[in-house]
Amino acid sequence: xSNWIEVSNLRKTFSTQGKTLVAIDDxxxxxxxxxxxxxxxxxxxxxxxVGRCLLRLxxxxxxSVRVADKDVLELRGRSLKQWRANNQIVFQDSFESMNPRxxxxxxxxxxxxLHTDMSKxxxxxxxxxxxxxxxxxxxxxxxxxxxxxxxxxxxxNIARALATHPELLVLxxxxxxxxxxxQANILSLLKELQAKLSLTYLLISxxxxxxxxxxxxxxxxYLGKIMETGDISDVFGNPMHPYTQALLSSTLSxxxxxxxxxxxxxxxxxxxxxxxxxxxxxxxCNRVIxxxxxxxxxxxxxxxxxxxxxxxxxxxxxKEKGNSNVM
Amino acid sequence: MTNxxxxxxxxxxxxxxxxxxxxxxxxxxxRxxxxxxxxxxxxxxxxxxITxxxxxxxxxxxxxxxxxxxxxxxxxxxELPEKNFRRFRGKEVSxxxxxxxxxxxxxxxxxxxxxxxxxxHNDVTYKVAANRVLEELNAVGIPDPDRxxxxxxxxxxxxxxxxxLxxxxxxxxxxxxxxxxxxxxxxxxxxxxxLELIKSRGAELETSVxxxxxxxxxxxxxxxxxxxxxxxxxVESGPLKEVFLNPxxxxxxxxxxxxxxxxxxxxxxxxGTPPDLSxxxxxxxxxxxxxxxxxxxxxxxxTSTLNNGHIVRCQKVGRLGx
Numbered sequence: 001x002s003n004w005i006e007v008s009n010l011r012k013t014f015s016t017q018g019k020t021l022v023a024i025d026d027x028x029x030x031x032x033x034x035x036x037x038x039x040x041x042x043x044x045x046x047x048x049x050v051g052r053c054l055l056r057l058x059x060x061x062x063x064s065v066r067v068a069d070k071d072v073l074e075l076r077g078r079s080l081k082q083w084r085a086n087n088q089i090v091f092q093d094s095f096e097s098m099n100p101r102x103x104x105x106x107x108x109x110x111x112x113x114l115h116t117d118m119s120k121x122x123x124x125x126x127x128x129x130x131x132x133x134x135x136x137x138x139x140x141x142x143x144x145x146x147x148x149x150x151x152x153x154x155x156x157n158i159a160r161a162l163a164t165h166p167e168l169l170v171l172x173x174x175x176x177x178x179x180x181x182x183q184a185n186i187l188s189l190l191k192e193l194q195a196k197l198s199l200t201y202l203l204i205s206x207x208x209x210x211x212x213x214x215x216x217x218x219x220x221x222y223l224g225k226i227m228e229t230g231d232i233s234d235v236f237g238n239p240m241h242p243y244t245q246a247l248l249s250s251t252l253s254x255x256x257x258x259x260x261x262x263x264x265x266x267x268x269x270x271x272x273x274x275x276x277x278x279x280x281x282x283x284x285c286n287r288v289i290x291x292x293x294x295x296x297x298x299x300x301x302x303x304x305x306x307x308x309x310x311x312x313x314x315x316x317x318x319k320e321k322g323n324s325n326v327m
Numbered sequence: 328m329t330n331x332x333x334x335x336x337x338x339x340x341x342x343x344x345x346x347x348x349x350x351x352x353x354x355x356x357x358r359x360x361x362x363x364x365x366x367x368x369x370x371x372x373x374x375x376x377i378t379x380x381x382x383x384x385x386x387x388x389x390x391x392x393x394x395x396x397x398x399x400x401x402x403x404x405x406e407l408p409e410k411n412f413r414r415f416r417g418k419e420v421s422x423x424x425x426x427x428x429x430x431x432x433x434x435x436x437x438x439x440x441x442x443x444x445x446x447x448h449n450d451v452t453y454k455v456a457a458n459r460v461l462e463e464l465n466a467v468g469i470p471d472p473d474r475x476x477x478x479x480x481x482x483x484x485x486x487x488x489x490x491x492l493x494x495x496x497x498x499x500x501x502x503x504x505x506x507x508x509x510x511x512x513x514x515x516x517x518x519x520x521x522l523e524l525i526k527s528r529g530a531e532l533e534t535s536v537x538x539x540x541x542x543x544x545x546x547x548x549x550x551x552x553x554x555x556x557x558x559x560x561x562v563e564s565g566p567l568k569e570v571f572l573n574p575x576x577x578x579x580x581x582x583x584x585x586x587x588x589x590x591x592x593x594x595x596x597x598x599g600t601p602p603d604l605s606x607x608x609x610x611x612x613x614x615x616x617x618x619x620x621x622x623x624x625x626x627x628x629x630t631s632t633l634n635n636g637h638i639v640r641c642q643k644v645g646r647l648g649x
Contacts, residue, residue, distance in 0.1 A: 042514030043485075150371070151599050179370040179541060182599035184585040208515065209586070243516075250515040252544025254586040256571050259548075264523075265516045268470070269484060284516075 003030040010063035038211035041221035085164040105141035151182035230305035337395030350607035366546035369556030427488035438476030486517040565637030
């Protein structure tokens, strides 16, 4: 099957304080139709910016984004509007992303009014159908957002995103403001919807446990660059980049009997306004060598498992021996 | 082991005009032993932060303590005069908050802030205090403390700012540190550093830590004791392994099972709807989300004590069908 999303050499900069901030640099990944790709990294690593570029909510400096074989930069006017109906986003803060003066039915109907010429009755029927789809009672249609709990709000948020029958959803930290038990419910709802409506997801999160449970493939970002990318079983089962290894070793098991040896990282991250010419993880890496400081490593591809670390070149042959008991 | 903190039957209410008050803390009892790393876990709105504020006597004016007693190191804090309370706050008990930038003065150099904090409780010259601050910054792993002393908060990364706050919390050698989700919003690699730091500094200085979080991984890997909170009450409490390996309250079980979606034991009916705080009653307030609930759950709640001080507040303890 060909790739539904194809991002290549994406670069986006912002100017701030008279300096250039490189938010994302040379980001490439691809996602197959109906699959979930995870973007993981600390705050400020550029995850959300990738999501915004993907939906053309922001323009980018260079590189290309193709979704369903269409170059998103070539879309103009009517075709861009149509494309937006097919590619939607679920924002992190569901309360902030909804108009508090709108009732739930008005919120969900908004994209239908914008993108379709459906009659009032048809819209009303579709709203009921959507509430049903996200497992909310139809009585919620007349409520306001301040009457809903965080989990219910997030369901409304998802219903709104699904209103125009999209094929791709960008999920920007969809559960980060929710409690554990509610998180699990929202994620299983998203999983169900994906199977039912054959949706493709880009899941942005810093929760490694969630990424490992729900994604088919993953890209690990650090200061705007992809450090490691590939199938979830490769990247999480056999992490090769020192950053991914440290990340995975830092996740805390809720089982008190599981004691993992933790890779302790020292050092301070570089400022995104002042990036080094060498590897941007070098200030915190436990395997740094002189060559790391000379130039930014390219992604080396080990049969679909990409790693941006010069230390791993010699290890391609010994890939099997990596630690497999991480998650 | 003696206790540094004993809370007995605490009730905190939020009066509403022309309506029943919101019952935020409902008969909460909690003990933290000397030198203990005690985890307090619960969902948003369970009253975790309110409990910490009550200990520090920092409750917003709109809320009132309706009942209960808090004893710190054997002394009832209600008997401490308000005037002397400043001596207690920051000296005997200190707090590490969730958002370090919200706790630091943005227009004052961090060294100056720590000096001020130290001199508030110690009658020393500026120079002595400054030296002490440099020592403390060094102890929390801040590189180049001399330079960082002169930094403003906005020049620090989140992890560094949190270290500064830990230095501030520890500098007066308190007997108890209240940590209110101090690692939320940090990358897991930085989170690990901060947790190790709180744990090791706490052990070095023999400080007890009451650690509020909703991350069960942190509890499992760092705490000696854990208390699980729901609707302003502790529903289950005890030594970590007793509670996590042998959870007895349906809420605790459900919480622990959500972390292992692939080996779920029950089909929970719990949808996470927060409790209606105006309708708190003397029975079990979790019953509306509990699949084991029946009419007997509305009766006044008992506390059952199991092995090694493992406490459960559920009528049906030991009788939940497997």
